[in-house]
Amino acid sequence: MCDSLKADYQLCEELGRGRFGVVHRCYSSAADTSFACKSIHKDSLSSDPTDRRCLDVEPKILHLLSGCPAILRLHDVYEDDEYLHLVTDLCDGGDLYDRLSSGIRLPEPDAASVLNQLMVAVACCHRLGVAHRDIKPDNILFDSRGRLKLADFGSAELFGVSEMSGLVGTPYYVAPEVLTGGEYDEKVDVWSAGVILYIMLAGVPPFYGDGPAETFEAVLRGNLRFPTKLFRSVSPEAKDLLRKMMCRDVSRRLSAEQVLRHPWMINGGETT
Numbered sequence: 001m002c003d004s005l006k007a008d009y010q011l012c013e014e015l016g017r018g019r020f021g022v023v024h025r026c027y028s029s030a031a032d033t034s035f036a037c038k039s040i041h042k043d044s045l046s047s048d049p050t051d052r053r054c055l056d057v058e059p060k061i062l063h064l065l066s067g068c069p070a071i072l073r074l075h076d077v078y079e080d081d082e083y084l085h086l087v088t089d090l091c092d093g094g095d096l097y098d099r100l101s102s103g104i105r106l107p108e109p110d111a112a113s114v115l116n117q118l119m120v121a122v123a124c125c126h127r128l129g130v131a132h133r134d135i136k137p138d139n140i141l142f143d144s145r146g147r148l149k150l151a152d153f154g155s156a157e158l159f160g161v162s163e164m165s166g167l168v169g170t171p172y173y174v175a176p177e178v179l180t181g182g183e184y185d186e187k188v189d190v191w192s193a194g195v196i197l198y199i200m201l202a203g204v205p206p207f208y209g210d211g212p213a214e215t216f217e218a219v220l221r222g223n224l225r226f227p228t229k230l231f232r233s234v235s236p237e238a239k240d241l242l243r244k245m246m247c248r249d250v251s252r253r254l255s256a257e258q259v260l261r262h263p264w265m266i267n268g269g270e271t272t
């Protein structure tokens with residue numbers, strides 16, 4: 001354990017474990033507040049360059065985004081021979097994955113409130129030249145007051161400096177242009193957020209198959225459908241927004257800012 005971390009924070013209970021490390025609650029007596037401390041064990045990262053780049057990229061990008069609302073804020077970074085420790089906002093209100101995992105469907109105003117906070121975060125990333133590239137319910141956390149915090153920037157990339165390419169993301173949420181192997185832009189995040197909106201309203205993802213390969217196939221070739229059984233009570237305005245977020249033609253897909261200005265968002269999901 002890093003001495004300078006111990007001097008600044010008291011390490012408390014474990015909150016969870018990921019592939020590369022463990023997350024604890026930590027308490028700062030100076031600030032009289034609790035934070036989360038993610039400790040990444042450097043040896044647990046394979047020699048895979050994609051895994052190793054998380055060590056560099058995540059703290060740099062979180063630092064760059066530190067003024068953005070609705071993004072997990074990085075407060076401190078500590079490093080020793082074995083570990084990298086990232087001290088961030090504490091999100092003890094759970095994540096969107098847990099809220100949706102029972103196939104629960106949210107009323108439109110609740111879905112609009114989640115999407116609004118998510119798109120404020122995404123629009124801020126895009127203004128600063130950052131594409132998240134792995135937007136999914138597990139990476140959408142809530143603090144104790146229920147405020148949304150977009151997390152996990154280990155797959156994020158700066159665009160504008162060079163073109164983005166490479167297969168990153170998670171099967172249900174990945175945009176089709178990522179799968180075709182060419183270059184793509186930050187609108188991959190709008191597609192993923194559209195998939196999340198669909199799941200919030202329908203309780204199931206728009207594209208899925210038996211296993212990742214079939215899901216990729218469905219993302220690449222499937223039509224966006226609104227089965228009557230699931231969408232009978234969903235408003236035409238919400239369906240219009242879904243079509244415009246999951247538009248295969250990237251030039252016609254809405255930007256994050258345009259999503260925030262869509263009538264369904266402006267009306268907070270309240271329809272007449």
Ligand SMILES: Nc1ncnc2c1ncn2[C@@H]1O[C@H](COP(=O)(O)OP(=O)(O)OP(=O)(O)O)[C@@H](O)[C@H]1O
Pocket residue numbers: 015016017018019020021022023036038072088089090091092138141152
């Ligand atoms: N800021 C936080 N506040 C509260 N709990 C957190 C916070 N960050 C992570 N956690 C908890 O710790 C667990 C592990 O988080 P971590 O970011 O290491 O991995 P992950 O994103 O779940 O998985 P992976 O990194 O393997 O893709 C999470 O599932 C969550 O329960």
